[in-house]
Amino acid sequence: MTSGAAEPADCVAANEWICAEYVRTRGPELAEATVQHVWITVTSVGIALLVAFPLALAARRWRAAAGPVLGLTTVLYTIPSLAMFALLLPVLGLSAAVVVTGLVLYSLTLLVRNILAGLAGVPGEAREAARGMGYGPARLLFGVELPLALPGILAGVRIATVSAVSLTTVGAIVGYGGLGNLIYSGMNSLFKPEVLTASALCVVLAVGFDVALLALQRLLTPWTPGRPRRPGGLRARLRGRARLGKAA
Amino acid sequence: MGVLAETWAWLTDGAHWSGAGGVWQRLGEHLVLTGLCLAVACAVALPLALWLGHIGRGGALAVNLSNAGRAVPTFAVLVLLTLTPLSEYGMLPTVIALVLFAVPPLLTNAYVGMREADRDVVEAARGMGMSAGQLLWRTELPLAYPFIMTGLRSAAVQIVATATLAALPGGGGLGRLITAGFRLYDTAQVVAGAVLVASLALAVEGLLVLLDRVCDPMRGRTRAARAASPSAPPLKAAL
Numbered sequence: 001m002t003s004g005a006a007e008p009a010d011c012v013a014a015n016e017w018i019c020a021e022y023v024r025t026r027g028p029e030l031a032e033a034t035v036q037h038v039w040i041t042v043t044s045v046g047i048a049l050l051v052a053f054p055l056a057l058a059a060r061r062w063r064a065a066a067g068p069v070l071g072l073t074t075v076l077y078t079i080p081s082l083a084m085f086a087l088l089l090p091v092l093g094l095s096a097a098v099v100v101t102g103l104v105l106y107s108l109t110l111l112v113r114n115i116l117a118g119l120a121g122v123p124g125e126a127r128e129a130a131r132g133m134g135y136g137p138a139r140l141l142f143g144v145e146l147p148l149a150l151p152g153i154l155a156g157v158r159i160a161t162v163s164a165v166s167l168t169t170v171g172a173i174v175g176y177g178g179l180g181n182l183i184y185s186g187m188n189s190l191f192k193p194e195v196l197t198a199s200a201l202c203v204v205l206a207v208g209f210d211v212a213l214l215a216l217q218r219l220l221t222p223w224t225p226g227r228p229r230r231p232g233g234l235r236a237r238l239r240g241r242a243r244l245g246k247a248a
Numbered sequence: 249m250g251v252l253a254e255t256w257a258w259l260t261d262g263a264h265w266s267g268a269g270g271v272w273q274r275l276g277e278h279l280v281l282t283g284l285c286l287a288v289a290c291a292v293a294l295p296l297a298l299w300l301g302h303i304g305r306g307g308a309l310a311v312n313l314s315n316a317g318r319a320v321p322t323f324a325v326l327v328l329l330t331l332t333p334l335s336e337y338g339m340l341p342t343v344i345a346l347v348l349f350a351v352p353p354l355l356t357n358a359y360v361g362m363r364e365a366d367r368d369v370v371e372a373a374r375g376m377g378m379s380a381g382q383l384l385w386r387t388e389l390p391l392a393y394p395f396i397m398t399g400l401r402s403a404a405v406q407i408v409a410t411a412t413l414a415a416l417p418g419g420g421g422l423g424r425l426i427t428a429g430f431r432l433y434d435t436a437q438v439v440a441g442a443v444l445v446a447s448l449a450l451a452v453e454g455l456l457v458l459l460d461r462v463c464d465p466m467r468g469r470t471r472a473a474r475a476a477s478p479s480a481p482p483l484k485a486a487l
Contacts, residue, residue: 078453079446080409082416086426086442090251090435159318166321170413173430180323187327187417195331199324206319 012193019193026194030182034201037178040096040171041164041209044103045157051104052111057141059112060119073109081106081170089174099171106167107160114156118149151224154217158210165206179205254436255443264440269424271444277420278448281411285343286404289350294396297355301362301392302384310359317352322410325349330417342414346407353402361395362388390465397460404456408449422448 011019023030059066079087084102092098122145130144146153169180177184179198186194218224258264265271300306325348329341365388373387389396415423425441428434461467 075450078405078449080412080449082409082412082423082426083442083445083449086429086438087446090439162315162318166319169321169323172323173416173427180321183321183324183327184416187330190331192331195324195327199321199328202321202324203319210319 015190015192017192017196019197022193023197030197030201033179033182033198034205036176036181037165037168037202037205040099040103040168040176040178041161041205044100044164044168045107045161047100048104048107048111048160049157052108052115055108056112056115056119059116066116069112073105073112076105077109081167082173085170085173094174096171096176098174099168099176102171103164103167107164110160110163111153111156114159115149115153118152118156119145121152122148147221150221151217154213154220158213158217161209161213162206165202165209169202251435251439255439258436258440259443264437269428271422271425274420274422274424275444275448278408278411278422281339281342281346281414281419281421282404282407282452285346285350285407285411286400288343289347289354289403289407290400292347293351293354294358297358298362298384298389298392301359301365302380302388304363306359307363310356314352314356317349322349323413323416326410326413326419327417339419341417342411342419345414346410349410350403350407353406354399357395357399357402358392361392361399364395365391393463393465394460397456397463401453401456401460404452405449408445408452412445 010021012021012025055069059069076084081102084105085098088098088101092101126144126148127140130140135143168178169183171177172180172184175181179202182198183195186192186198263270267273297310300309322345326342326345329335329345332341334341334344369391370383370387373383378386411419411421412423412426415421415427422441422445425444426438429437429439429441
């Protein structure tokens, strides 16, 4: 169908999967969707982090709170994304708040678990030493425990962010799905390059966030080795990843 | 709360449950699709994971697969597959997408379970003269059981969720009630559909937790050993 390189615009008309002409002519639309995707993801994980910290600290401080907090976040996590957005619709109306709130609720599960695990992994000796040096509870938390728990917490942030990038696409049902909006409209008009380009950009975004957060972790915790290579390191990593992570 | 009352009215109206496109039909579609895809995913992932775990190879595959499963949006894969010529074969694109997203949790968990099986116990069993088959069936599998069940549970919940999304590109299932509600600007139907979908997901999760307890090969034995195994989602952070 294409008559060589002389007629590059043909691939839009021919509805070909890979089409440079589509990317060139719809640049602004793609950029706008990407920007929406990024701010929905970043806002959601940011808010989730702000909510997860007090929840995790409460669950650690009062044993009685741990069960309900973990149980409730797990139940929320089981609810499929389309149903979650649909349930939030009458409360929040057709707005970006529906998508952001849904993603906050999903990220909470991952973050609360990882913050608790990170804090539980702080060596008792470090805690005792800080207490012996006269550290109060607040200084102990922010000066000793949180920095030591940071690798575990950031691992949770990475999983939550990558999941959020993927789940944001479902927000297209209420019109705030970032790149998902393009997938949705491409689905309705059977426009292949739009669907493939938006999907590929989603994966690029997810990988980009993952790499950036890994770099941030290396920067913030220069004392940890580049790759965890303790005995059973791979197994421990696998176990952590095994159950967590939500795709739909 | 007007919406709550309307949703209740929608759910208690028998006309919405029976007939073509009614709740019963959509629920049936959802369950058949979920069962079929879970069976296919198990048939693909479990033998492979057990074999890889048994010979102790493929750890990188297990990690990368679960990472990829998280980074690729299910909605995108569903739509991409529906736009291929595969869509001429009815539900096939949906089935492929559902199986694709159910394989990573099954494979990764089963693989980890096999590798986590206490090596000393496995070595002792080997020393007792167990054959490779006996080793697998009588030692490694029972030890890996909690992990395999965790994988089965996340895969099932994942399939229920993805099957809901399949309604967007025109598939069946309970998600259809939600998408149809959006098209009709019928908030009560949207919320009613969402309540049904959420209930189904929680019921499937609950049922599999029960199944886990009933089928547990270590039932009633050594509580201490079970305490260390992740029947509940593991708290260990992923590094």
